[in-house]
Amino acid sequence: MAEGLTKYYGEQRAVDDLSFTVQPGLVTGFLGPNGSGKSTTMRLILELDAPTAGDVTLNGKHYRDHTAPLHEVGALLEARSVHTGRSAYNHLLALAHTHGIGRRRVDELIDLVGLHDVARKRAGKFSLGMGQRLGIAAALLGDPSTIMLDEPVNGLDPEGILWVRHLLRGLAAEGRTVFVSSHLMSEMSLTADHLIVIGRGRKIADMSTEEFIRQASGGLVLVRTPQAAELRKALLSGPDVTVTAAGPGLFEVRGLTAVQIGEAAAANQLVLHELTPQQASLEEAFMTLTRDDVEFKAADLESEEAVL
Amino acid sequence: MSAVSQAQQIPRLSHTGRVTQLRVARSEWTKLRSLRSTLWSMFAGVLLTILLPVLFAALTSSHWGSMSPHERADRHPLDIALAGVNVSQLAIAVLGVLVITGEYSTGMIRASFTAVPKRLPVLWAKTAVFAVVAFLLMLPPVLIAFFASQAILSRHHILQISFSHSGVARSVIGGAVYLMLVGIFALGIGAIVRNTAGAIATFAGIFFVIPPLMNILPSNWNHAVSKYLPSEAGRQLFSLTHDANSLSLGAGARLFVGYCALTIAVAAFLLVRRDT
Incomplete structure (x- = not known):
């Protein structure tokens, strides 16, 4: 078009x-x-x-x-x-x-x-x-x-x-x-x-x-497990995977889907209490995507000021 | 709520016609007749064209006895009959301007150009519909003005002139033709300027400000230039006599039509090139 x-x-x-x-x-x-x-x-x-x-x-x-x-x-x-x-x-x-x-x-x-x-x-x-x-x-x-x-x-x-x-x-x-x-x-x-x-x-x-x-959610998955250390080891074997502790026995996992995490847990015979893909709202997604744009605007203003 | 909670079916259109010049003209006619501002302008034009000659004739009749021979010689029955044209031309010009600037000021022009994206058919249709309406609208008033003023003057047996007298019918009808052309000229100005106040000011400048300013010039310059002004050229359409300082009927008419064609041509040129 x-x-x-x-x-x-x-x-x-x-x-x-x-x-x-x-x-x-x-x-x-x-x-x-x-x-x-x-x-x-x-x-x-x-x-x-x-x-x-x-x-x-x-x-x-x-x-x-x-x-x-x-x-x-x-x-x-x-x-x-x-x-x-x-x-x-x-x-x-x-x-x-x-x-x-x-x-x-x-x-x-x-x-x-x-x-x-x-x-x-x-x-x-x-x-x-x-x-x-x-x-x-x-x-x-x-x-x-x-x-x-x-x-x-x-x-x-x-x-x-x-x-x-x-x-x-x-x-x-x-x-x-x-x-x-x-x-x-x-x-x-x-x-x-x-x-x-x-x-x-x-x-x-x-x-x-x-x-x-x-995409804007960044593939964030919330995982709750009593076997934290073991699961962490099992998940971190893959490339570009980050695991962040979010509380006792609670992780935020990026770089893997909920399906992949569940299967990895099963393969290692680990117990999961919660497995929740986090969805950003459209507003959040929009803010994430346009953030650079807004920053670019701010940078523009600064450089103009510098010239003045 | 029931109408809202279910998806509505948009009734399909059995056939869809293409845009034609005639259809655009019909659309413009609908636009013209459906605005109160237009109707008021028309009404003012008609009223002024009739009432001013009647008033002028009545005043001339009542003061005839006290007028000097020189003053009496200065009065011409046709000038009285067409006295309204000089004033009602402003109403017609405002109408011509509004036909186009009213669309720009309200945003209607976007709807018009979305329906007719080639744009020029809109300008042609506006011009043609307006020309026909203006002529048909103003023809009865100039005729009424002539016969009414003659009727008033005849009671005092003064300033009588026959409609069949050479050039009289032509001048009276010429008054309506002149008003129509003034409207077309104003429409062109409106399409160029695209702003009501600006277009009316431009029109007033050309028709009412520049002509008297010419008197500042040395008189031989003034005589050489003034007759070529739009207002002076157009005036020949409803003047019974033409002297050395004015154009002939044919030359004046041709020049005035030329001015009108020029403004419309410039408007057309700009219309297809400018953003809306």
Whole structure:
């Protein structure tokens, strides 16, 4: 999908040599701290902004070259994209007209996102949550094969968040490509199958959500045994294995899976009281992965100060 | 909660049409008619075009007795009938500007360009739909203004001119054509500047500030330059007479259309190149 995508705004580098592919049938989460280039990347995909370098295509074509763009991609951008003086109904109708989509479809989507009662009211009076619902209706208008949503749960109440989660899973289950950015890591861990993580415009990780969490956990396994010394000896025979005492008869083992530890214990006829793989939460995983990035920022500041 | 707890099926679209210029025009028509700000601008334009000539005619009639022969000679029935055009052009210009800058200020432009990523069809559609609406909207008011002001003046048997008199019908209809072109010019400025206040200021500068400033110039320079200004060239569309210091009807009309085409062309050039 994206290859070597780079965008500068003046001197400011927003996206830096970013390459990734988003697969159909999955919910792909797009994670990154604020200002890491998520929204810019989405604007580049829609060709609202032109990349400084690199290229991005959808199903082999530039977005601009598709004959029915709304059928290709339905997008909800972070910045509001609705005229405040126009009603929700007329907003959707104006967009529908460009593709020859009828009024019935507009009505269907208004009902689907739950805006029936306010459809004739000016969009400028909408709450953040209602605005998001209208944006999602606009994104689904053209029955798109790719759905791209920037921070869709922003401003939604718990019911709305649940609704979006089910919606995204349902869209992916229908075989559509779902690409969704969020700064809410816990939300992503419930929704996304695959994660693309960026920091300062660069790709940090591109892997399944499971893999992401496992990797960030560092393969930490908690082991409790009454035969501490013997087990320690048995486990340390392998390369890159570290065993740290965490309490009386309690170890943290890195470099081995729980399966490997269990089998090693059995082979040496050692008793285990506990064998627990430790899972980092998505937040922790995210913090671990973006730590270098944050440090890099701090270092940058220091060097600037030194110059001054 | 039941609607929430189960995955919702998105109704499929039976057929998906491609984007065509005609469909984009229909979309722009929907946008234009569904904004209250647009409707107010239109209403103001219509009202000013009718009311000012009526007021002007009434004042001229009531003061006719006390006017000097020189003053009387200075009054022309067509100037009275089209007095509103000079003012309502601002309302039409604001409307033309808002058609495009309203989308930039609210972020609607992102939705528009996501639906029509080639972008130029949006500009063509906006221009065409707005031109048609502006002309059809302003034609009745200029006609009403002409006949209403003539009716008022006729009660005092002064300043009568027939609609069938040579050039009269052309000038009255020319007033509506002029307003339409002013709107197109303003739309082009709006698309270039992309900011409501900036675009209106630019338009006002070109149409209302620069022309009087020309009086600072030595008069032979002023006469040489002024007639080529957009406002002066456009004025020939609704002027009955053309003298040495103004362009002919044809030359003025062509030049003004040229100015409009130029702003739209510059807007188109920038539209496909700039980030949104």
